[in-house]
Amino acid sequence: MPELTLAAEPRRRALARLAASWQAAMRPSVLLEARRNRLLYTSWPIVILASLPFSAAIAYAAGYPVSQGPAAALLTWVAAGLPLTAALFGAVAGAGLRGPAAEAEAALPVSPREQAFSALGGAGAALAVTSLLVLAMTFLSGSDGRSVLAAVATLGNPHDITGRAAFAAAAVLGLFWILTVSFTAAFAASHAVLGAAAGVFGAAAALLPVAAGLLLRFNHGIPAGFIVTALLASGLGAAGAAASLAFCAPRAARGVRVRWTGWAAAALLPLCGALLSWPALFTARDRVLADSMPVSSFPDKPSGWSSPTGDLRESRGGRLTRLTDAGELTLIAGETPSLADLLWGKRLGFVGRVLRDSTQRIWAYVIPPDARPRELWQGDGKGPMKLYMMMPAGAHLELRDGKAFLNLMPYVVESTELYPLDPAKPPIIKGQSAIIP
C-alpha cells in the first residue's frame, strides 16, 4: 500500500519533530515557567488551606457547627475560586513572558510559540494540581462535599443519563478556557490585570449562556441536553484561545506587522465558544416555547374525570394549539414569556380548563400569570378562538349534557348559579350572579 507508506512517513516525521521540540525546547521551558512563578504556584494552595481554619473560626463565632465553615469555604473554592485561580495563573504566566523575563530569555534557542505554549502548559499543570488539591479536600470534608463531587466522579460514565459527566467535562474545559484566554490576553497586552479581566469577562460572555441554557434545561425539562452545547462551547472556546495564542505569540514577540483584520480575528477566536453558546441559548428558549403537552378535556359532570383530547396541546404562556392533518393550528396565541421569565422560573400564564360541547365547540379559559381575571375563549376549533368574556373570580367552566355552563359557585354541591353559555351572547356578570341577555 504505497499510499499508506507515504501518509505514515510524514506523520512519523511530524511526531519526531514534536518529540525533538519537546525535549529540546518545551520541556525546559515548562520547568522554567514553574520556576519563574514558583512563589505564586506554591503559595496559592497554602492560601486555600489557610482559608479552612479561618472559615471554621467564622462559623464558630457565628454560632454554626464548626464543620460547616470549611465545607462552605471549599464549595466556594470549587464554584468560584477555581475559575478565578485559572484567570490568575493564566494572566500572571502570560504577562510574565513579556518584560524582564522576555529579555532574560531572549537568547534562548526557543521559538516564541514554543515558549508561550510551554508557559501555558506550566500554568495549566499548576492549575491542575491546585484543582485536584481543592477537590480532594472537598471530598475529604464530608458528605456535602462528596455530593458536589459526584459530578466529577461520574466523568466518563456512558450510562450517566443526568448529564453530570458531560457537565464535569465542560467545567474542566471551561477552566482551561479561562486559563488560555487570560494567558493570551495578558501576553498580548503585557499586563496581568488586563489579562485576568479579559479571561473572566471573555469566558463569562460565553459561559453565561451555557449556564442559562442549563438553567432552562433544569427549570423546564426540555428533552434534548444543553450539555452538548456546554461541551462544544467550552471545547471550542479553549481551542479558539489556543489558536489565538498560536497566532499572536510569534507575531507579538518578533514585532511582525499584522493587518488589523488579523488582530481582530485573533481577538475573536477565543470567543468562538460564545458565538456558539448564545445562538444555542436562544434555540433552547425556542424549544422551551415550542414544547407542548396534551390538554385534558373534561367530560360531563358528575364523573368529572379528565381525559386527553389527543388533538389539543398547550404550550408555556397559555398558548393552545390543535394538531390537524395540515399541521399545528394556533387556537389561542397566549402571551409569549420572555427569556428572563423562563430563566427565573416566573409563574407563566396557562390554559386552565378545556371543554368540548356536543356541537364540538371548544371552550377554554386561560389563567394569566398575574392578578388579572381569567379569560374565557371559545371557537369551533377550525381557526383562532375568540375572547368570549372575562371570568368572574371563583367561577368555573362545566359541561352538562353536552352543553357548556358557567358555574359561579362551583364548590356548592347543587349550585343554582349555573348559566348556559351561548357562543353569540356572553352573560353579563353583576356581583355574584349573571344575567343572560
Next chain:
Amino acid sequence: MPSALRLDGIRRSFGRKEVLRGVTATAETGKVIGLLGRNGEGKSTLFKILLDLLEPDAGTVEVLGERPDGSGRLRRRIGYVPEKPVFHDFLNAGEVLDWRARFFPDWDDARARGLMASLKLDPATRVRGASKGQLAKLAWVCATAHDPDLLLLDEPTSGLDALVREEVLDGLIGELHAGGKTILIANHRMEELGGILDEVWVLSGGVLSAVVELERLRAEACLVTARLHDWSARPDVPGAVPVPSERPLAAWAAFSREAADRLAASGGLEVVERRPLALPEALKYLLEDTGGYDA
C-alpha cells in the same frame, strides 16, 4: 571563504520612525567586525534581526547560511552579549548557567565554570543585587559556553573594570577570533578594539554608510589641510569629511589614500599639510561621515 552574514536591503521601522532604511552588507566567516554608529542609529535593532528576535519589514537576511525563520534554532549557533544583560533575578549565577545548559545541546559546562573562575565570578552571586560588572561577566559566560559560530556583542565591555576589560578584549575575544568565530561588535569605544578588528561598518542614517578595512584605515587615514581659494566652492569628495579648522585653512579627514589624492587633485585649493590620523580620531571622523563609500 563563505559568508557568515549576508544582509540585503534590510528595512525596519517602529511606528512612523524608520530605523533601518536598507542595510546591505556581507561578513566573511572568521572576521571581527566593529559596528560603529551613534545612539539610536539601529545597532541593537540590527542585532535583534540577526538573532531572529525581530522580523525585518523588508530585505533578506542570512546568518551562518540559514535564513532566520522565527524558530529560534539559529540562536544555538549564536552567542549574544547585550548592552544591558538581564537575567532572572530569582537565580544566582550558577543557576543561570544550569538553566541555560538545558536549552543548548552543545553547552560545555566545564568551559562555563572555567570561564567563570577566570573572570572571578562567584557562582553563588545572586542576580538580584549583582553589580553591572558581574552581570556583564555572566553575560560573557552565557554567550560563549555553547561554543557559538557567531558572536554578537553589543557594548560588551560596558560595566567591566579596566582589568577585566583587558582580559576580555585581549584574551577572550582574541581566543574566539583565533578559533575562527565571526564576531560583530558594537562599541562606543571602538579604539580599544583597534587591535582585533578586521573591518568597521558605519551605521548612519539607517544604512551602512561605510565599510572600512581597519588595517587600511590605520595605514592610510590622514588629515589634509589646505588653503581654499573660494570658501563657497569647498570640494566634496567621497571618503573625506570636512573637519573644524581655522580660516583661511580648511581641513578634511580622508579615510583612504585615494580619497586624499582626489581631494588634493580637486581644483580651488592648495594642500599645505597631509599628516596621518590616529585610529581613534579616524573612527571619530568616520562616524561623522555619511557620504557612503567603501574603503
